[in-house]
């Protein structure tokens with residue numbers, strides 16, 4: 314073939330594919346990572362969304378990059394291992410030929426564009442309230458949040474979140490869903506909720522995510538709490554050693570259809586723990602590779618829209634108030650621990666907790682914590698109030714809790730389910746267990762100890778709660794479920810007026 318003919322052929326091949334290339338260049342306006350309905354109260358909620366370049370996450374047959382870390386001083390390559398921490402190490406990411414952070418397995422890279430939210434009372438109002446179109450924040454992984462206020466308490470709302478590529482362009486993606494607001498503080502209606510923890514990407518039990526999401530959705534909870542470890546930055550073949558890789562962890566997890574489908578229909582509270590902040594048992598002075606603790610906190614905020622400060626209490630009607638505490642940001646540093654009494658919550662949070670719980674007149678008061686207050690936990694562990702290192706602060710808080718009426722603790726973090734009662738203070742704690750059977754473990758004693766009321770060590774699951782008014786007060790039914798929703802243990806508390 315003459316070089317001229319070859320050029321002509323090349324030109325016609327390019328011409329043939331030009332529309333595709335142009336289309337690819339214009340891609341975006343999708344919401345492959347779904348929406349999150351964050352922090353519902355009686356009158357407000359925050360809607361989170363993120364625009365993506367592609368309509369779907371990258372398929373599972375796509376390759377993964379190879380990561381290498383090097384000691385900054387010696388230049389020596391460090392071996393990568395799960396739960397590893399690589400302070401200040403230099404990171405090299407080798408992408409397979411033709412792939413990048415947007416096309417590797419499970420990726421759903423962000424893209425510029427505009428979004429808006431429309432909402433109305435479900436099955437009632439004829440007209441929608443709609444926000445103006447707004448650009449997603451390119452510096453915050455192409456996310457946007459909308460604070461909806463002046464909502465009606467105890468009411469179900471429908472929402473529609475729309476995306477488009479540029480101003481005045483046609484709508485490219487539509488995510489519809491709904492949520493309920495909390496009943497007013499004096500209202501005695503029933504309330505139901507689910508709590509889960511610890512979902513590791515490699516331990517998922519369905520190709521499209523986790524079985525517990527449809528199982529929880531089947532219970533139609535009014536709200537949902539994720540107590541932390543929503544992603545595991547320091548596990549699997551691609552550790553989050555840069556902000557870009559951390560965002561990849563969030564995108565590949567929250568683009569699974571089981572999660573997308575759940576989060577568009579249930580109001581959620583997100584709490585962070587160690588693995589979705591930075592690394593195993595991390596403190597504020599930790600860093601790993603080119604990813605710092607401060608960047609970990611910022612990335613968590615960017616991806617879940619929690620309130621500021623992250624500790625909060627929410628009233629769900631006359632009979633229920635929940636407290637969700639922050640266990641990483643106010644923790645003392647490793648350096649401080651050598652000279653001061655170590656703290657997990659920090660003084661301000663402890664004062665806030667004791668004040669707000671003392672002031673509360675809710676019938677049942679539930680503390681939801683990322684890490685245990687009671688345990689028992691393994692002797693080798695030392696990052697929570699059930700461990701010796703934080704024993705003094707733990708004892709103070711357990712003693713405070715024991716002096717309150719109708720208080721319960723629900724904990725995440727531990728990868729086995731238990732119900733236990735502290736022998737000294739009688740504080741009761743429910744551990745919700747890992748998100749999948751493959752992720753369960755960590756406790757080797759098959760037989761319950763005296764403080765256990767229930768113990769289930771090799772299977773995952775979640776917790777559900779239901780508060781109802783009774784003729785002379787209220788009841789709180791707590792259930793532990795397996796990953797498909799079957800009840801494995803339950804107990805009902807009652808409280809007279």
Ligand SMILES: [Fe+2]
Nearest residue numbers: 511542726727
């Ligand atoms: Fe965990």
